Amino acid sequence: MATTTDTNNYKFNHSMIRVKDPKASIKFYEFLGMSVVKHLQFPNAKFDLYFLSYDGPTALSHGNSTFDRQGVIELTHNYGTEDDPHYTVNSGNAEPHRGFGHVCIAVDHIQAACKRLEDAGYRFQKKLTDGRMKHIAFALDPDGYWVEIISRRRGSKGAEDPEEQGVETDVGTYRMNHTMIRVKDAEKSLKFYQDVLGMKLFRTVEQSAAKFNLYFLGYPGSKGVPEDGFTADYEGLLELTWNYGTEKDENFKYHDGNSEPQGFGHICVSVDSLDAACSRFEALNVNWKKRLTDGRMKNVAFLLDPDGYWVEIVQNERFSGEENF
Structure with missing residues (x-):
């Protein structure tokens, strides 16, 4: 794995949105030509992640490992929402929760x-x-x-x-x-x-x-x-x-999607060296939502942009030679 980091190697990997019914959402995005390229299950935490991307022979990221791609959509499904008649997501486009x-x-x-x-x-x-x-x-x-x-x-x-x-x-x-x-x-x-x-x-x-x-x-x-x-x-x-x-307007604020009502979760950038990239971010005095050393998941970090949107940072497998999850 690289011990230094170069932003020329970074990729805007995915955007995460929460969904009520993964079957319906996957059907829609597959209708638009996308494919599920990774499905992660976390039964103890009661949620699943579905990563969709264009994967055909003319796709720009065709054949690449999941985090070596760009233009990925991550669907997050919390178990049981599909059976809850009152569950809805925040699309981010209705006042007062725009973002x-x-x-x-x-x-x-x-x-x-x-x-x-x-x-x-x-x-x-x-x-x-x-x-x-x-x-x-x-x-x-x-x-x-x-x-x-x-x-x-x-x-x-x-x-x-x-x-x-x-x-x-x-x-x-x-x-x-x-x-x-x-x-x-x-x-x-x-x-x-x-x-x-x-x-x-x-x-x-x-x-x-x-x-x-x-x-x-x-x-x-x-x-x-x-x-x-x-x-x-x-x-x-x-x-x-x-x-x-x-x-x-000092009181003006956009909704980050992670406070209630939830919807959009984050964007994600994959990097060549997760440790080196996070050290660089630390030196740049960024605002953190989660450092690498925080919590149980030591393979992801989250920055906060100026509006409080979450920016996930993950390792691009092409530079490490191993899967992240």
Whole structure:
């Protein structure tokens, strides 16, 4: 195992969300082309973890070990929630518990992809034809989490694109493109994700009329940072949404997803050397939720970002040669 750490080796591995019924959730994400690549059972603690990723021959992380991937979704199921009629998750998009926003799937032909979802009976928060933005849609997973649908085609006009009509969609070409979280202070969050976690800024979208900015960050890997700002063909990006003025309100706070009502749990970064990475974080005076030495699980750590979102840190098996769990 490496005794030093290099942020160029880091990966935005997964985003964790809690689910009520794993069978229903897995069916939905498998319908979008994902596969369960790891299933961990903790019967004594009464919960299971399901890691889903794109695993087909055209997938960017095809064949990689679980923590050597990007664009993974981790579903956490606490036993018995599927039989509790009162159990619901917090999607992160309803006041006063907003924070986490959505995950995003990039597809080959967006009209066909959305029609396929609709024909299967899945609900939408925003259909492709709704509103002004005709190039994106938001499907709803079984728990009501928002799943943004975007096109991998450059210049796609979405609902108003004649080239999309009558074309079939291939789920084997989809990407788990990004995870969106809302942040109070863009400057502080950008500094944390770049200087502490080593991410690079891929793209900035300024919507001054609507008074918000979007920042897309990720690990460039072999593809590098896109020179033209086109990010729809990537996987494992982090989108920060900043609404102007929130940084000036000392009482303003986003919901981290882990205090009640729960929903989103954390994002996770895999590293080349867990010990060396955590030593580096310690030297950078980060805020910890859990150090490596805390608790029973000595193979994971959790940082806190400026908004209190949890950032899990795990060992990438490619550098250690052994499974984490």
